[in-house]
Amino acid sequence: MSSYASPLLELPGAVAAREPDLGVAAHYGDLFREQRALARGEGFVDLSHREVVTVGGPDRLSWLHLLLTQHVETLAPGQATEALILSAKGHIEHVLYLVDDGETTWAHTEPGAAAALLAYLESMRFFYRVEIADRTAEFAVVHLPAGSIVEVPAELAVRETPYGRDVFLPRGELPAFAKAHGPALGVLAFEALRVEAHRPRLGLETDHRTIPHELGWLATAVHLHKGCYRGQETVARVENLGRPPRRLVFLHLDGSEVTLPEPGAPVRLAADGPEGRELGRVTTSARHHELGPIALAVIKRNVPADAPLLADRTPAAQELVVEP
Numbered sequence: 001m002s003s004y005a006s007p008l009l010e011l012p013g014a015v016a017a018r019e020p021d022l023g024v025a026a027h028y029g030d031l032f033r034e035q036r037a038l039a040r041g042e043g044f045v046d047l048s049h050r051e052v053v054t055v056g057g058p059d060r061l062s063w064l065h066l067l068l069t070q071h072v073e074t075l076a077p078g079q080a081t082e083a084l085i086l087s088a089k090g091h092i093e094h095v096l097y098l099v100d101d102g103e104t105t106w107a108h109t110e111p112g113a114a115a116a117l118l119a120y121l122e123s124m125r126f127f128y129r130v131e132i133a134d135r136t137a138e139f140a141v142v143h144l145p146a147g148s149i150v151e152v153p154a155e156l157a158v159r160e161t162p163y164g165r166d167v168f169l170p171r172g173e174l175p176a177f178a179k180a181h182g183p184a185l186g187v188l189a190f191e192a193l194r195v196e197a198h199r200p201r202l203g204l205e206t207d208h209r210t211i212p213h214e215l216g217w218l219a220t221a222v223h224l225h226k227g228c229y230r231g232q233e234t235v236a237r238v239e240n241l242g243r244p245p246r247r248l249v250f251l252h253l254d255g256s257e258v259t260l261p262e263p264g265a266p267v268r269l270a271a272d273g274p275e276g277r278e279l280g281r282v283t284t285s286a287r288h289h290e291l292g293p294i295a296l297a298v299i300k301r302n303v304p305a306d307a308p309l310l311a312d313r314t315p316a317a318q319e320l321v322v323e324p
Helices: 029-041 062-069 113-123 171-181 187-196 232-241
Strands: 024-026 044-046 052-058 081-088 092-100 105-110 131-134 141-147 156-161 164-170 246-253 266-269 280-288 292-300 309-311 314-320
Touching: 024 187, 029 141, 029 187, 029 280, 029 314, 044 187, 052 062, 052 141, 062 105, 081 187, 081 232, 092 113, 092 156, 105 164, 141 171, 164 171, 171 232, 187 280, 187 292, 246 280, 246 309, 292 309, 292 314
Parallel strands: none
Antiparallel strands: 044 141, 052 105, 052 131, 081 092, 092 105, 141 164, 156 164, 246 292, 246 314, 266 280, 266 309, 280 292, 309 314
């Protein structure tokens, strides 16, 4: 999907998004209007650059239960969940946003992640009766915000969450869906509301050594009373015996600054100034229609929770996401 370009980029006002959201629109001309529409439950977000994987077969849920951090063995049809695949050392490798329709488990994941995900799943198939497929060429993900009154055909797989519905739409129907259920809204609006909700994203809030505890994923993507998955020992040890070395934090940024700190910008104590010791990194920044400039960052766990910070050179106030 690296060369993918959504047909909705041809809509009036569309401005293409940057990495990691290449192929869809960042916005359609008015970022704050699009955010307000999302908050009201209007329109939809084109997430057709995300990749879609399915697992069918009678053993699919019991088999996935052995591989994922989440308890999915008895996942009811239509019940949305999310799950991680960890390395042997407990580091996050994949995030799957899942729903089962009674016959097939559907998941969407980050752009470019499906090939490695499928390779791992295939390597773990063994004698289980499962059918694993990359369905990205056939299905596109569209996001209907919470409160949307759009009626989705019953035959489509849908993940319904507190934040809205992720619909697995036949890819060829995307232009007609936009015409019927617009306005189409850009991923910058979607990302701003994600940051507001303190929801981490693979590849932005994570790096090669991230463990679930650091980002608050224990609450939504990890079942602490199941074993039998790779990396479970690390999850249990940190949960029972210690604290993670880093923590996700939400930042209220000084609104007088013209530019936002870029992902990767250093975070320091404000008292130490812009040349002080680096304590973490900005992971996502956004302009919010009500809160102004905001960001997520991953910082050292022992940074005082009430300490004023600098995100690059921008003053920032902390809001706890993961307890120190």
